[in-house]
Every structure is written in structure tokens, then in C-alpha cells.
Amino acid sequence: MIDKLIASLRIFAAGLLLAANSVAHILPLLVVALVKLVLRVPAVTGGCDRALAAIAASWIDFNSWLFDHLTSTRIEVEGLPEADMNGQMLVVCNHQSWVDIPVLQKLFNRRLPLLRFFLKSQLIWVPLLGLAWWALDFPFMKRYTRAQIERKPQLAGRDITATRRACRKFKHIPVAIVNFVEGTRFTPAKHAAQRSPYRHLLKPRAGGVAFTLDAMGDALDTLVDVSIAYPDRRPSLADLFANRVREIRVRIRRLPIPERLRGGDYQKDPEYRRGIQEWVNQLWKEKDATLETLSADAA
DSSP states (O other), X not given: OHHHHHHHHHHHHHHHHHHHHHHHHHHHHHHHHHHHHHOOOHHHHXXXXXXXXXXXXXXXXXXXXXXXXXXXXXXXXXXOOOOOTTOXXXXXXXXXXXXXXXXXXHHHBTTBSOEEEOEEGGGGGSTTHHHHHHHTTOOEEOOOOXXXXXXXXXXXXXXXXXXXXXXXXXXXXXXXXEEETTSSOOOHHHHHHHTOSSXXXXXXXXXXXXXXXXXXXXXOOEEEEEEEEOSSOOOOHHHHHTTOOOEEEEEEEEEEOOGGGSSOOTTTOHHHHHHHHHHHHHHHHHHHHHHHHHHHHHO
């Protein structure tokens, strides 16, 4: 009973501090974003981009401080890349929990350019946070199901166009675009429904990677491949701040993006599509082996 009460108090305190930190940083974010929106002068927009990135880094710094001081969770990491704040890179990661996001931010904040995630379009309506993600140019994506496209064929390709439009603005600023290639969080039920050939992963969706490479062209030069494992079980954010996550294991590889995979047409060129799929499937095969090793170490 006492343990449950302490856990609840931890979660409540973390929630209050996270909310206060968000409000404190979102308000100046919005001011700078409005200046950037109104004064469309290159010198001004460039300064605003730098200011927005600095505010976001400060926001993440405090969240990471909470991670360190409200939990005893140990992050064991190998392969952390050298700092590169001016690069343009694609970060791919397996996706098991919402904890993945603060882990990535904690590891890469002020080491790589600001991480930007593809978000569902509905998330723009999240109070305050939706505005912050908009101010930071996070790409909002509206996905259409096969049934919706069959009813309205004009919807076909709109998500691809939106991906290209969202990424185009990143060509001229340092950026690290995060792609959870599985498209959703891993669960045993989803794994079974897909009949995934991988033990620890869902099937990868190569299209998102291809469209990002297409939209960014030659600007993207580096792949940062991240594998995250939770030795005990897949945790929730509540588990993290209730101090129920003993350890997180992370393996990172920095790899070049093959020249042959840039600038192709994933939709219309079967050979290019096959090349992207083979490349992503090989990455996923290697990632599955890495996660198997981490799981074996945990056992």
C-alpha cells in the first residue's frame, strides 16, 4: 500500500513539473514562431530558427533532469555518436513505448540537431503541445486507409505529398528526422497479427524512409540507427516516473546513406522500391539480432 502511494506521488509530482516546464518554454516558443511567421526575411527567419532550437533544447534539458533525479533508471548505451550539431540526418529506431521519446531526447539533446518526429495530424489539437510542435516545424501527417482511398481516389498520394512538403523546409537547417519505421508501437498482438519474421520487431515500412530521402534529396547524408531494449518489460511513462524501470539498453550505429538510394521514385520505379526495401529489411534483420543479444544479456 505504501509503495503504491509513493509511486502515485512520484507520478503526480513528475506530471506537475513536466507541465510547468512545458508552459514555461512554450510561451516564448510561440512568440518567436509568430515573429518568424510575420517577418519573412532570411536573416530574421534564420535567427528565429536558432532561437527556437535553443528554447527546445532548454525544455528537453529540464525534462532530462527530471529523468535523472526522479528515477533511478540506468541507461546503458553503446555507440553514442560524436557531437554534430550542424548535420542533416535520418534517425531510425524501433518503437516499443512512449518512453522511447524521452530516451532519444536525453541521449541526443545538444549532441545532434533538434529531433523532429512525424506526428499524426490530430495531435496538433493537443493543448499547448500541439502549438509547440507546430512552432518547431514538426511534420504533421494525415494518413488515409485503403478504404478511404477507395471511396475517394483523389486522396491517393496526399500523405506522400505532405511528407515531401514537410521535409522540404529542413533542407536548409540542421535537422535530425526521427522515423519509427514500424509505424506503431510493438505489442505481442500486433506482432502475431502481422506474422512478423522478426522476433523483437514489427515489419518495417520502407515507404516512410523512402519519402524522407526523396524529399530531402542530397541534404541527408547520415543514418543514425538506434535500438532500444527494456530488459524487464515494455514500460509506460507512468512506470518510468513511478521508478519502476530498472534499466534501459541502447545500441547506436552511425551509417552512411547509400548514394543509390537518394532521389529515386518509390512509387513508380520498381527497381528503386526493391532497393529501398532490401536496405531497410537488412537494417531490421541486424536490429533484431541486436535486440536478441540485449535480451539474452538481460536473461
